[in-house]
Amino acid sequence: MFQQAVHPDDLALVLASEQQAKKFGTHDVVHRIVRTDGSVRWVHELADYNQYIHEDILIGTVRDITEQKIYEQELERLSITDELTGVYNRRYFMQQLEQLVVRFTPSTQAVVAIFDIDYFKQINDNYGHAEGDAVLCRLAQFMQQQLRPGDIFARTGGEEFGLLLHRTNAADAKRRLNAIRILVNELEFVPSTGIEQPYRVSATIGLTNVHVDDDKDSVLYRADHALYFGKNKGRNCVIWADDEADADVG
Numbered sequence: 001m002f003q004q005a006v007h008p009d010d011l012a013l014v015l016a017s018e019q020q021a022k023k024f025g026t027h028d029v030v031h032r033i034v035r036t037d038g039s040v041r042w043v044h045e046l047a048d049y050n051q052y053i054h055e056d057i058l059i060g061t062v063r064d065i066t067e068q069k070i071y072e073q074e075l076e077r078l079s080i081t082d083e084l085t086g087v088y089n090r091r092y093f094m095q096q097l098e099q100l101v102v103r104f105t106p107s108t109q110a111v112v113a114i115f116d117i118d119y120f121k122q123i124n125d126n127y128g129h130a131e132g133d134a135v136l137c138r139l140a141q142f143m144q145q146q147l148r149p150g151d152i153f154a155r156t157g158g159e160e161f162g163l164l165l166h167r168t169n170a171a172d173a174k175r176r177l178n179a180i181r182i183l184v185n186e187l188e189f190v191p192s193t194g195i196e197q198p199y200r201v202s203a204t205i206g207l208t209n210v211h212v213d214d215d216k217d218s219v220l221y222r223a224d225h226a227l228y229f230g231k232n233k234g235r236n237c238v239i240w241a242d243d244e245a246d247a248d249v250g
C-alpha cells in the first residue's frame, strides 16, 4: 500500500506493522485509506516480505473491508446505546465508570451523579406507558443537550440516568446539576391524548466526587445514597454526598 494513501491517523500503525513484518515476516494490518476523491475506505493488508532482485518488498493482498467495518461499527454502536432514548446505555456507563476509577489519580477531578425522575409511575398510570416512554425520550435528549463535551450521560435503569462529569469539582458540578434540575422542572409536557392539561416533571439528583481509593461500586453506593436521601427529603433537589456527613442539601 502506498503510504500517501494511508489515513494520517493510521500511518503510525501501518509503519509499525511493516517494521514488525521485517522481523517476523507477515504484514497484517487493518487501516483506513483516503482515496483521491477524498472518500475514506477501510482495508485489510496482508503481505509477506519477499526478496526481489536486491530489495525486500511486500507481496500480498489489500482487501476493501469497508462494508464489514460499517457493520461492526453499527453493532458496536447498538451495544452501547439505549434502545428507547438513543443515549448511552448502562453497559457503556459502567465501562466508562470502570475506566475512570482505574485511571484515577489525585490530580483527576470527576463527579458521578444519578438523575432519577420523580413519581414517574404516576405518568404511566395517568397517561399510559407510551406517554411515559415519550417523557423518557424527551428528558434524555434534553439532558444530553445540557452537557459539556466529554461528559457521559446514560440511561442506567427505567427512569434513572447516570452522569460522569470529567474535570469538574464538587461545587461546580452541584451548581450545574442544580441549574439543569430547574430547567427540567420548567419543561412543559402535553399529554398525547390531547385531553388532559399539560404537566411538569421533576427529578432528584444524587452526586459524589470520585476518590483515589474508589471502585465503581463505592462511587455508585455514595451517589445512590445521596439520591435516596433526596427522595426522602421530598424530591426535586440535588444532594451531594461526602465522606463525613451523609448528605447536604443543594
Ligand SMILES: Nc1nc2c(ncn2[C@@H]2O[C@H](COP(=O)(O)OP(=O)(O)OP(=O)(O)O)[C@@H](O)[C@H]2O)c(=O)[nH]1
Pocket: 084, 116, 117, 118, 119, 120, 121, 122, 124, 128, 129, 130, 131, 132, 133, 136, 157, 158, 159, 231, 235
Ligand atoms: N413508560 C415506561 N415506564 C417505565 C420504563 N421503565 C420503567 N418504567 C416504570 O417506571 C416506574 C418507576 O416507578 P418507581 O420506581 O416507583 O419510581 P417513581 O414512581 O419515579 O417514584 P420515585 O422514584 O420514588 O420518585 C415503574 O412504574 C416502571 O414500570 C420504561 O422504559 N418506560
